[in-house]
Amino acid sequence: MIARMLRAPFLSLSKFQVPLASLPVLLGSHGRCGTQVIENNCDPTGISSNKISVYGFRMFFTATAKDLSAKKCVPCNTKDLRAMTEETARLEMFQLISDIAEAEGHHPDLHLVGWNNVTVEIWTHAVGGLTENDFILAAKINTLDLHHLLRKKVSA
Template sequence: MATQTVAELTQKKCKPCEGGVEPYSREAAQEQLAKLPGWQMTHGGQRIRKDWTLKHFMAAIRFFQEVARVAEEDQHHPDLHLEGYRKVWIEIYTHAIGGLSENDFILAAKIDQLPIELKK
């Protein structure tokens, strides 16, 4: 699995995955994550996660609405977390294979392109 740039990832669309696809190796996932600032591996290399502190509660909700729109367009849905009214984090993995697929990196790259009101 060749490492892709953010531009390459954002031009792709997630492909339906019902299993039967080999998950990224830890090494391949680390190489791809190097192109996605702020994302890190969790759960023993089976998921990726990014954290943000937003300006306020409604900024967090607006951000999640945008994430939901993009996720629905690609039919690849992340786990969204909101804590303490403005701390948010997103975890992404391909449920059907219990690990990371190209879809996860595509969605992460697209999320990074969304407008976000960060705490200053």
């Protein structure tokens, strides 16, 4: 799966995984939709908004692929490309995400994959699928500034 090969933090909505870093682009290109999602709060039942979210997810997913394909990879040996530090970054990232989840009463599944991959899986257990809650949570997680968790490239 592409997500595993890219070795980056991933935000996973149900079975579909999208790179966490792509969400600002993705929300930006659908400003109204993204803003609405961030301003909403999670609905404990989530059931009434299920259809909207599935539609929203399709829009997000399409936008992500389109926006990413328009970009160009930076050379992997430049200073612009930084990996996350190991232990501290993972735990602090989990803590930051957990704080949002607790405030929302909606909780992602957090996975450590290998030694340097974090996967954030978001779906609504109560309905066995996606609801608007998942997009609200994803949008709020996406506002986190994680730059301080990035490891400075070791100079050769």
